[in-house]
Amino acid sequence: MKSNRDDIQLIIPDVDRDALFALGWFERPEGKQTLLSMGNAEHEISTPTIDGEKETIRQFIQLESDNKQITRMISVDDKTIGAVWVELYQNHSVQPPSVHIIIGNPDYRGKGIGASVMKSAIDYTNKVLGYHTIYSRHLVSNQAIVAVNNTLGFENDGVSYTDENGLTWQNVKLELAS
Numbered sequence: 001m002k003s004n005r006d007d008i009q010l011i012i013p014d015v016d017r018d019a020l021f022a023l024g025w026f027e028r029p030e031g032k033q034t035l036l037s038m039g040n041a042e043h044e045i046s047t048p049t050i051d052g053e054k055e056t057i058r059q060f061i062q063l064e065s066d067n068k069q070i071t072r073m074i075s076v077d078d079k080t081i082g083a084v085w086v087e088l089y090q091n092h093s094v095q096p097p098s099v100h101i102i103i104g105n106p107d108y109r110g111k112g113i114g115a116s117v118m119k120s121a122i123d124y125t126n127k128v129l130g131y132h133t134i135y136s137r138h139l140v141s142n143q144a145i146v147a148v149n150n151t152l153g154f155e156n157d158g159v160s161y162t163d164e165n166g167l168t169w170q171n172v173k174l175e176l177a178s
């Protein structure tokens, strides 16, 4: 997966390099809101720990070796500021392949990075993996990802629905020319 901007690197996850950055995203005052905007329910959010973040990065590496998910960390200014991933299995109600993103460091939001990195993941899924329909989903209340997905050409895939935690989701899909 290649970035289309020189100031953004998409790099293979590394436990020792990335876990401390990830801990920093969630320890910030905005950290809880970041987790909520991703679709975590209040009761699922616990105090972030370095061991928990290491485990998450280890899972990214394991999922890739199981051919289930391809994750790249987003690096800007030599800092790991987020992650983008392509899921190759059905997760929740979302068909594969689906693309997902977090810019964990809020200092780097609103600079076009989210849209650019999602485009890189879409290009990879289309041109390298050979898929012509790409899926995702987002909370209806998450205006930032709604704007990013609209910019990229995603359209609603069915009607919105509410999960067991009372969160309202919209599945989306992007059809690309073959």
Ligand SMILES: CC(C)(COP(=O)(O)OP(=O)(O)OC[C@H]1O[C@@H](n2cnc3c(N)ncnc32)[C@H](O)[C@@H]1OP(=O)(O)O)[C@@H](O)C(=O)NCCC(=O)NCCS
Pocket: 034, 037, 038, 101, 102, 103, 104, 108, 109, 110, 111, 112, 113, 114, 115, 116, 137, 138, 139, 142, 143, 144, 145, 147, 148, 151
């Ligand atoms: C959602 C997220 C990936 C957006 O990335 P970003 O780098 O901040 O967004 P960009 O700067 O690339 O903006 C792309 C478009 O979205 C719009 N946008 C960005 N943030 C917005 C916001 N909070 N409200 C409304 N529109 C917004 C931009 O104006 C831009 O629109 P344009 O293409 O018409 O100019 C990022 O905010 C994030 O990771 N948030 C926390 C985690 C999350 O919500 N992940 C998605 C879970 S499904």
